[in-house]
Amino acid sequence: MIPLLLAAAVLTTLSAHGASAADLREGFTRALGLNAELRTLEAQRDVLVARRARGDALLPLAPTVQGGVRSDAIAQNRGYLQLEAGGTAPLWLPGEARALRGAADAQMTALAAQIARQRLLLAGEVRTAYWTWAIASAEEEAQRARVSQAAALERDLTRQVRAGQSPEADRLVAVAALREAEGALRERRLAAREAAIAFRTLTGAEPSAGGEERPSPQANGRQAPSDADPRLVAGRAAVEAGRAGERLAAARDRENPTLNGQVRWQRDARGDALQPNLMVGGALPLRHGPTYREQLAEARAGTVAAEAELAAAERTLRGSMDRARAARETALELARLAEARHAALRQQAGLFEQSYRAGQLPLIELVRVRGQLADADAARRRARAEAGRAASDVNQYLGVEPR
Numbered sequence: 001m002i003p004l005l006l007a008a009a010v011l012t013t014l015s016a017h018g019a020s021a022a023d024l025r026e027g028f029t030r031a032l033g034l035n036a037e038l039r040t041l042e043a044q045r046d047v048l049v050a051r052r053a054r055g056d057a058l059l060p061l062a063p064t065v066q067g068g069v070r071s072d073a074i075a076q077n078r079g080y081l082q083l084e085a086g087g088t089a090p091l092w093l094p095g096e097a098r099a100l101r102g103a104a105d106a107q108m109t110a111l112a113a114q115i116a117r118q119r120l121l122l123a124g125e126v127r128t129a130y131w132t133w134a135i136a137s138a139e140e141e142a143q144r145a146r147v148s149q150a151a152a153l154e155r156d157l158t159r160q161v162r163a164g165q166s167p168e169a170d171r172l173v174a175v176a177a178l179r180e181a182e183g184a185l186r187e188r189r190l191a192a193r194e195a196a197i198a199f200r201t202l203t204g205a206e207p208s209a210g211g212e213e214r215p216s217p218q219a220n221g222r223q224a225p226s227d228a229d230p231r232l233v234a235g236r237a238a239v240e241a242g243r244a245g246e247r248l249a250a251a252r253d254r255e256n257p258t259l260n261g262q263v264r265w266q267r268d269a270r271g272d273a274l275q276p277n278l279m280v281g282g283a284l285p286l287r288h289g290p291t292y293r294e295q296l297a298e299a300r301a302g303t304v305a306a307e308a309e310l311a312a313a314e315r316t317l318r319g320s321m322d323r324a325r326a327a328r329e330t331a332l333e334l335a336r337l338a339e340a341r342h343a344a345l346r347q348q349a350g351l352f353e354q355s356y357r358a359g360q361l362p363l364i365e366l367v368r369v370r371g372q373l374a375d376a377d378a379a380r381r382r383a384r385a386e387a388g389r390a391a392s393d394v395n396q397y398l399g400v401e402p403r
Helices: 002-016 024-034 036-055 096-162 168-203 230-251 289-357 363-397
Strands: 064-071 081-090 258-267 275-283
Touching (some): 024 096, 168 363, 230 289, 289 363
Antiparallel strands (some): 258 275
């Protein structure tokens, strides 16, 4: 009871704020604007643009300037004076700028692929939330119809008992059936509300019926995963980014060399003219073997991990698509069987109704067959929703967003 009251309170609060409704496609569109992972990935674009621009810069890092004054004013005070001004500029290593630009370009491609993959993952979450709600809603609707039918029977028997046309025992059977149906309806309603809350958490909107998906044309084939599948594209882009990182690590085999320049003005005694002189020099750091091998190994490890993930994704997608196709075929067959069962029980219930009105059948038998009909109605509604979810699952495994 407490969870039901809490769920009702949440729904009432959000309804007061005017939460709008959305079907599967609209819900996915709204979820794109709310997803934190997507916003984080998109924010990385500026980082990579700046990194690519750094590869086009004249220097790998900012230069430094320095200056100084020397004087004998504290000691002998003969007027000795020396002024110094200089600067140090780091230089690119051979091939480093090109490797940095290549790494940035590969990372930009990988980022775009990661965004597409995250969109597909989000589509899977929205699809799951939507169809969970659709199935729960279908079951709630079926149970509501069962309550309506049981309530009508209970009212009819109450009138008959008051008129002396039916025994009290029949009315109590109808009352028991009504209370059972009402209890089941409360459970279905709570399940539907919880599913609606999950959908709204992702999309910011209440779920609404409509917008069911049709399987992509690729669903009818048995081909390998498409080369355009976002998960495979992201895997291949990650491998290329790893290889570009290896090339950059190989180019950065030591610290950047530096070019130094210094101008000095000096006089030995007061009254002498300042004599300028210029000094130009540089520094070439030596390679430290252990550090270089470590960074190469680290870059290679990232590439190997990306290659392994790509191979695993290819294997997983093949199996997943086969299972999704089989599940859809089964769901369609179960929906057909559920419709046939419901039609047969509806005819049977009509015959039992006639027999009961003619006094040829006890009420308990009519209640029993009506219960079976209500179960069959719930089953066919659920089977329809399951068939819709199976179509969405096929598109999900094919890497197709809701459209």
